[in-house]
Amino acid sequence: MDWTFIQKYWPDYLEAAGLTLRIGIAGILCAVLVGIFCSAVLYFKVPVLRRIVAVYIELSRNTPLLVQLFFLYFGLPKIGIRLEAGTCGIIGLTFLGGSYMTEAFRSSLEAVETIQFESAQSLGMTGVQTLRFVVLPQALATSVPAVVANIIFLLKETSVFSGIALADLMYVAKDLIGLYYQTGEALLMLVAAYLIILLPISIIGTILERKVRYAGFGN
Amino acid sequence: MSDIVLEVKDLVKEFDGETILNGIDLQIEKGEVVVVLGPSGCGKSTLLRCMNGLEEVRSGQILLDGEPVEKGARNIYKIRQRIGMVFQSYDLFPHKTILDNITLAPIKVQKRNKADAEREAKELLERVNLAEKADAYPRQLSGGQKQRVAIVRALCMHPEIMLFDEVTAALDPEMVREVLDVILELANQGLTMVIVTHEMSFARAVADRVIFIDDGKIVEENSPEQFFTSPKTDRAKAFLNTFEFEPARHKEAEFSI
Amino acid sequence: MQDLGISILFKGTNFLRLLGGLGITLKISLISAALSVPLGIAFGMFMTIKNPVTRAISRIYLDFIRIMPQLVLLFIVFFGATRMFGWNLSNEFSAIFVFAMWGTAEMGDLVRSALISIPKHQYESAEALGMTKLQTYFQIIIPQTLRRLIPNTINLVTRMIKTTSLVVLIGIVEVMKVGQQIIDANRFEYPTAALWIYGVIFFLYFFTCWPISIVAKKLEAKWKN
Numbered sequence: 001m002d003w004t005f006i007q008k009y010w011p012d013y014l015e016a017a018g019l020t021l022r023i024g025i026a027g028i029l030c031a032v033l034v035g036i037f038c039s040a041v042l043y044f045k046v047p048v049l050r051r052i053v054a055v056y057i058e059l060s061r062n063t064p065l066l067v068q069l070f071f072l073y074f075g076l077p078k079i080g081i082r083l084e085a086g087t088c089g090i091i092g093l094t095f096l097g098g099s100y101m102t103e104a105f106r107s108s109l110e111a112v113e114t115i116q117f118e119s120a121q122s123l124g125m126t127g128v129q130t131l132r133f134v135v136l137p138q139a140l141a142t143s144v145p146a147v148v149a150n151i152i153f154l155l156k157e158t159s160v161f162s163g164i165a166l167a168d169l170m171y172v173a174k175d176l177i178g179l180y181y182q183t184g185e186a187l188l189m190l191v192a193a194y195l196i197i198l199l200p201i202s203i204i205g206t207i208l209e210r211k212v213r214y215a216g217f218g219n
Numbered sequence: 220m221s222d223i224v225l226e227v228k229d230l231v232k233e234f235d236g237e238t239i240l241n242g243i244d245l246q247i248e249k250g251e252v253v254v255v256l257g258p259s260g261c262g263k264s265t266l267l268r269c270m271n272g273l274e275e276v277r278s279g280q281i282l283l284d285g286e287p288v289e290k291g292a293r294n295i296y297k298i299r300q301r302i303g304m305v306f307q308s309y310d311l312f313p314h315k316t317i318l319d320n321i322t323l324a325p326i327k328v329q330k331r332n333k334a335d336a337e338r339e340a341k342e343l344l345e346r347v348n349l350a351e352k353a354d355a356y357p358r359q360l361s362g363g364q365k366q367r368v369a370i371v372r373a374l375c376m377h378p379e380i381m382l383f384d385e386v387t388a389a390l391d392p393e394m395v396r397e398v399l400d401v402i403l404e405l406a407n408q409g410l411t412m413v414i415v416t417h418e419m420s421f422a423r424a425v426a427d428r429v430i431f432i433d434d435g436k437i438v439e440e441n442s443p444e445q446f447f448t449s450p451k452t453d454r455a456k457a458f459l460n461t462f463e464f465e466p467a468r469h470k471e472a473e474f475s476i
Numbered sequence: 477m478q479d480l481g482i483s484i485l486f487k488g489t490n491f492l493r494l495l496g497g498l499g500i501t502l503k504i505s506l507i508s509a510a511l512s513v514p515l516g517i518a519f520g521m522f523m524t525i526k527n528p529v530t531r532a533i534s535r536i537y538l539d540f541i542r543i544m545p546q547l548v549l550l551f552i553v554f555f556g557a558t559r560m561f562g563w564n565l566s567n568e569f570s571a572i573f574v575f576a577m578w579g580t581a582e583m584g585d586l587v588r589s590a591l592i593s594i595p596k597h598q599y600e601s602a603e604a605l606g607m608t609k610l611q612t613y614f615q616i617i618i619p620q621t622l623r624r625l626i627p628n629t630i631n632l633v634t635r636m637i638k639t640t641s642l643v644v645l646i647g648i649v650e651v652m653k654v655g656q657q658i659i660d661a662n663r664f665e666y667p668t669a670a671l672w673i674y675g676v677i678f679f680l681y682f683f684t685c686w687p688i689s690i691v692a693k694k695l696e697a698k699w700k701n
Contacts, residue, residue, distance in 0.1 A: 184257030
């Protein structure tokens with residue numbers, strides 16, 4: 001193992017990790033917003049919109065992110081829509097992640113039992129009050145493990161950004177391998193970088209999941 | 220006549236093309252405890268849910284002090300604040316402490332002062348021997364304790380009438396008593412109540428009047444003493460018989476093993 | 477749209493070439509899936525063994541595979557194995573190897589959770605009826621797990637197909653690469669080719685994965701409870 005090589009190039013990884021995280025977090029935040037909107041549309045069975053959301057979910061779940069990105073980055077400029085690689089990354093991640101977040105929120109909304117609505121209503125709460133004080137707090141809590149799992153999934157998916165020439169972690173690793181043939185060192189730093197980003201989130205996710213599943217409220 | 224709190228007029232309820240309630244007429248006076256009995260699936264729980272505007276009805280009317288109780292009506296939220304309801308089970312809000320469960324609606328719905336609501340909630344908890352559980356969460360309570368909290372939660376809204384829907388049906392037998400004792404005490408204090416239950420001796424003890432429903436109709440209306448000792452109708456007799464067992468049938472068989 | 481770029485699809489054998497590229501993608505993903513299922517079942521049963529050593533091994537394997545992006549795994553095997561062990565693995569072999577490893581981990585976890593989801597009294601009542609361990613498994617437990625397992629396994633296949641799109645980044649000539657070649661070859665004749673080709677590839681993936689997802693969803697709905 002060539003430690004001087006690692007010392008020399010780890011700042012490149014740091015920079016790349018910054019880019020991965022910036023785009024990743026922006027995409028994930030947008031995906032959460034899309035997820036909240038779409039799950040509300042499905043939950044309240046909004047006419048017309050729910051059909052559009054259903055089509056979107058199928059398109060998003062049944063196509064790979066890399067193909068979505070190629071279309072955005074190489075395809076759209078041909079009809080005059082020219083997006084920066086970073087913007088493509090955020091849009092792609094939002095398009096992909098939105099459907100996964102929708103599923104997470106929708107299923108936890110539906111997991112709130114009918115009796116919870118009825119007892120809120122029997123106390124004289126309006127629809128909005130029921131949603132705000134009774135349904136949403138419970139649904140948000142139960143959706144946490146699925147949301148964390150989606151966050152990890154989406155951060156992992158950012159690894160394909162190198163395909164549209166974004167200088168992310170994969171890109172740097174590939175570059176170093178190509179330039180210096182220091183394959184072992186380049187890959188080691190790559191694995192380390194992803195572990196440093198993803199392991200803490202994964203551990204937090206496991207703890208939260210255990211909390212929601214085995215204990216619930218009151219611990 | 221002015222004593223009538225809740226009135227049900229020719230109520231018809233259908234579900235999936237099946238008639239669940241078929242022309243129910245019922246008047247409940249202030250301070251009266253009415254127990255509704257009947258075989259499972261007879262519609263008694265549905266009747267109770269209709270009384271709280273939780274079910275859409277086909278025809279007929281339910282009036283609380285002369286005002287219609289109707290699902291989807293604009294003022295149903297106001298009406299429901301005056302009717303307390305306790306369900307079979309699991310209806311406490313799991314994400315709130317016991318105290319918050321009780322004060323949520325008084326504070327958010329009735330816009331009462333927080334300190335007042337909490338003081339009253341604590342007094343009520345004291346009365347059902349659960350004062351020390353105020354800061355616990357529902358999952359830390361036994362089924363019987365949860366149901367007592369559910370009763371307190373409904374009471375804290377100062378309802379004019381309370382509806383109890385088989386509140387002990389999902390409880391372990393040893394917890395049934397503590398819940399029924401609370402309801403009995405409320406009855407003694409003169410609270411107006413409609414109770415659906417399967418606990419016959421409790422029904423007999425608590426009721427001012429017994430309503431027996433079968434096939435979506437009121438088959439018999441009677442005083443508890445009369446109903447349990449000499450029911451007027453055959454259907455009520457048959458129903459009461461299902462709670463009796465022939466004693467000592469296996470005593471002799473035991474020796475032959 | 478001066479030249480109606482979509483006509484590029486019908487020029488020569490372009491569309492057939494794209495389908496051929498899709499064929500390569502499907503070949504890689506289906507071989508990987510076919511390997512993952514039996515290996516995953518074995519791994520899933522291995523994970524239920526109550527032994528701290530096997531537990532730790534399977535846990536580390538599962539967590540590492542799951543936390544690493546598949547593209548990183550692909551790089552480790554394709555570039556790393558050459559360098560570290562001097563093996564010269566073909567890119568296609570590397571891809572199948574990595575996806576099978578990944579599929580085994582995912583499938584194993586599905587099998588494990590299906591096995592532990594069967595309540596203990598099912599095992600106990602089967603044994604109380606005098607069944608042997610094997611009879612218990614084959615008569616009672618496995619039939620109950622299948623209804624959960626089959627839809628999830630089908631979903632794993634669609635994930636496998638989507639993930640296989642990554643292999644273009646280690647130089648395998650599959651549908652995306654073929655698309656690039658067509659675009660490059662027609663750069664001047666069809667300047668808007670990229671839009672149409674990548675659009676078509678998007679829908680090729682969609683119409684491959686969507687029917688499979690529907691089957692999984694139908695089975696899931698049918699077997700619920």
